[in-house]
Every structure is written in C-alpha cells, then in structure tokens.
Amino acid sequence: MNLSIFFEPLNEDVYAALNKPRTLGFYTSRFVSKFPDWRSADIALLGVNETRGCKEEAPAPAAASSAARAVRQRLYSLTKGAGRCRLVDLGNLRPGITLEDTYLRLREIVEVMISHNTIPIIIGGSQDLEYGQYLGYEHLERVVNMVTIDSSVDMTEDPEATPNKKQLRRILMHEPNYLFSLGQIGYQSYLVEPEVMATLEKLHFEAYRVGEVHHKVQEMEPVVRVADLLSFDISAIRHQDAPGYQPANPFGLTGEEACQLCWYAGLNDNLTSLGIYEYDPALDKRSLTAMTIATMIWYFVEGFYHRKNELDFSSKQFTKYAVTFNTDNPDRMIFYKSRNGEKWWLEVEPLSSEKASRIVPCSYEDYLQAIEGEVPNRWIMTQARIG
Incomplete structure (x- = not known):
C-alpha cells in the first residue's frame, strides 16, 4: 500500500x-x-x-x-x-x-x-x-x-x-x-x-x-x-x-x-x-x-529496544507459582514470574467452562495479597470481563 x-x-x-x-x-x-x-x-x-x-x-x-x-x-x-x-x-x-x-x-x-x-x-x-x-x-x-x-x-x-x-x-x-x-x-x-x-x-x-x-x-x-x-x-x-x-x-x-x-x-x-x-x-x-x-x-x-519478548509462559523464561486457597472459588491461583526481571503475570480462570483462561500482567503486590489468602482485585475484574 x-x-x-x-x-x-x-x-x-x-x-x-x-x-x-x-x-x-x-x-x-x-x-x-x-x-x-x-x-x-x-x-x-x-x-x-x-x-x-x-x-x-x-x-x-x-x-x-x-x-x-x-x-x-x-x-x-x-x-x-x-x-x-x-x-x-x-x-x-x-x-x-x-x-x-x-x-x-x-x-x-x-x-x-x-x-x-x-x-x-x-x-x-x-x-x-x-x-x-x-x-x-x-x-x-x-x-x-x-x-x-x-x-x-x-x-x-x-x-x-x-x-x-x-x-x-x-x-x-x-x-x-x-x-x-x-x-x-x-x-x-x-x-x-x-x-x-x-x-x-x-x-x-x-x-x-x-x-x-x-x-x-x-x-x-x-x-x-x-x-x-x-x-x-x-x-x-x-x-x-x-x-x-x-x-x-x-x-x-x-x-x-x-x-x-x-x-x-x-x-x-x-x-x-x-x-x-x-x-x-x-x-x-x-x-x-x-x-x-x-x-x-x-x-x-x-x-x-529493551523488550524481552516474554510471551511464552511454557518456556524456561518463567517460574510458576501456585497459591492455594481454603475457599472453593478460586481453590488456587497460578502466578508466573519472569526470570529476566521482576515482572509478574496472573492466570485467571473463567466462570464458564466454555471459555479459556487468560494470563494477564500483575504486580508482586498481587502475589503477596494472594499468599495472605486474599483474592486480588485484578483477578476479580478480569474474571468478570471473561465471563
């Protein structure tokens, strides 16, 4: 064109x-x-x-x-x-x-x-x-x-x-x-x-x-x-x-x-x-x-020009963390942390089984909140949008 x-x-x-x-x-x-x-x-x-x-x-x-x-x-x-x-x-x-x-x-x-x-x-x-x-x-x-x-x-x-x-x-x-x-x-x-x-x-x-x-x-x-x-x-x-x-x-x-x-x-x-x-x-x-x-x-x-191309969460670029909850929703939460820096991501499960989960950016504060037993607000809002 x-x-x-x-x-x-x-x-x-x-x-x-x-x-x-x-x-x-x-x-x-x-x-x-x-x-x-x-x-x-x-x-x-x-x-x-x-x-x-x-x-x-x-x-x-x-x-x-x-x-x-x-x-x-x-x-x-x-x-x-x-x-x-x-x-x-x-x-x-x-x-x-x-x-x-x-x-x-x-x-x-x-x-x-x-x-x-x-x-x-x-x-x-x-x-x-x-x-x-x-x-x-x-x-x-x-x-x-x-x-x-x-x-x-x-x-x-x-x-x-x-x-x-x-x-x-x-x-x-x-x-x-x-x-x-x-x-x-x-x-x-x-x-x-x-x-x-x-x-x-x-x-x-x-x-x-x-x-x-x-x-x-x-x-x-x-x-x-x-x-x-x-x-x-x-x-x-x-x-x-x-x-x-x-x-x-x-x-x-x-x-x-x-x-x-x-x-x-x-x-x-x-x-x-x-x-x-x-x-x-x-x-x-x-x-x-x-x-x-x-x-x-x-x-x-x-x-x-400092991008890391960190989009493949199944690769060795990431460390995976699973946080377990005492409640049923969610029963656990998955976090990913980049090994090349301090960036964190959060996997959000949908309410409907017909929809796929999404991995969204989050902060270390979200992870700390989860291990204290609280569901991060970012997880709640993302799940509501997924439906």
Missing part, C-alpha cells in the same frame, strides 16, 4: 541543523522528497494535526504542522540510546475533508502498520483521534486492550460536547465491540462525573486517580503492560511541566512520571501503537511541553 499519498513531506530546512551524529535526528529517515521505507523500521512517527475535535473550524494551513514540528525539533536533538535505532518520520497526515474522514485515514494507517510490525507514534491533534487509532485494530478479529492516560474520562453524554470529550463513549458503543479491557490512569475526581466512574466500575475496567500514581508509579506498570494501544492526553501532566494545553491544570502527573509510563509502554511486548494528544504549541511559549513530549517519546523508544 502506498501510504505516501496520505502525508505531507517535511521541510528539510527546518531539521537539517539537527542532523548531528549520535542524535535521534541523525538516525531517523524522514519524508522530505522520497517516502521512507517504513516496512523495515521498528517505529514510525507521524504528525496528525487535526483539531476539529476540540473546536469547530478546520486547522489553519499555515499552522497545520506546528505541533508536530515543535516536538520533532526537540526530539531530533536528543542523544540516541546505546542500542540500535530504526526510526522513520512519515511527515504529517493530510486531514480529511471532514473529521470522520481523518478518523478513517488514521484507521487505515494504523491497521497497515501494525500488520507489518511497525509501531506508529501519533503526535496529535485532539484526543478524539484515539477513536481512529482504536479502529485500526478491528481487522485483528480479536479482543484488544486499551489504556488511556488523562486527567478526565472522556465519556460524557452531553450532545453539545466536542468530540474530544466523548470519544471513549463512542469506542464503547462501537460495533462490533472488540474492546476487552480499558485502563484509565491519572484521572482527577473533581473533573469526572460520578456516573462516568460508575460506568467504568460496572464494566469492570481499571481506573487510577493521579494520587495513586504519585504514591507508587511502579504499580501502574502492569496496567500499561496489558495494553495493545496507549493514548496519552497531555492535560494529564501538571501545567508546570507541560503548559501547552488548556484549560491550565496545576495538578497532575509530573513530567518524570509521564516519562516513566512511556518507558513501561515501550517495554510492553504487546503494545503496537502510541498516541500523544492535545498539545497546543501556541500556549507553549518556551517549548517546555514540546521537550516533555520529546522526552516521553525518547523513553518509549528506549523501552522498545
């Missing part, structure tokens, strides 16, 4: 000075005159400067590439890590005539890339673009797991709300429904309607307040590790570390925590796309947000 018809090439004059040895810019093949060979790349960057999801008017042509451009200028100047690096930059996606057209273009691009084992990093645009990102998984014909990092939960039923405030509801209502799990990280209770949280609880989805992330960011690693796709709203980061969004929020994740979560995402063997949304460079006077996003992407790339 010729993806070049969807993209606008980059202006090399803007980035030529960033081609210094040992920088990411030096190792990134960019769409300037010739479209790069994305099939041989591990990761592909693409700017999607579509903002009709947060306002009525179409993006202004003169400013169409400013958000992704600002991030690229910071990202290309960062020093490459010690490992290999096969990155391409496809330029900026041409917005569709309508917002729906843009969703469909993004869907097609994500679908083609993950089919060829190339991970797209989408530099948005408003967060409703995650709907197009999600649609790119429909062809897999299997259930998928999604994690969204946001200060709010975009599931409002208000018909007057902009698309970037209700895309999660649209994802949940999409037919066919192939969403197995949704993890919401970093929400702030005073920004979320109680009915929305009740819906997440009813669907047995995981949701973590920003205070829980502050308390122990390591406990978010299993949440991120389950994801096939990750969506990151920059408004989840406190204004001091990322001022390039509105309305300003003095509370939220730190820039360091955002980078930690992106590192976890990069390490995730299952994750095949990343979207970073809601960055407005007009509000980013000193390019602090651009630098924060660039560093987040850097950590994702580094994490990717």
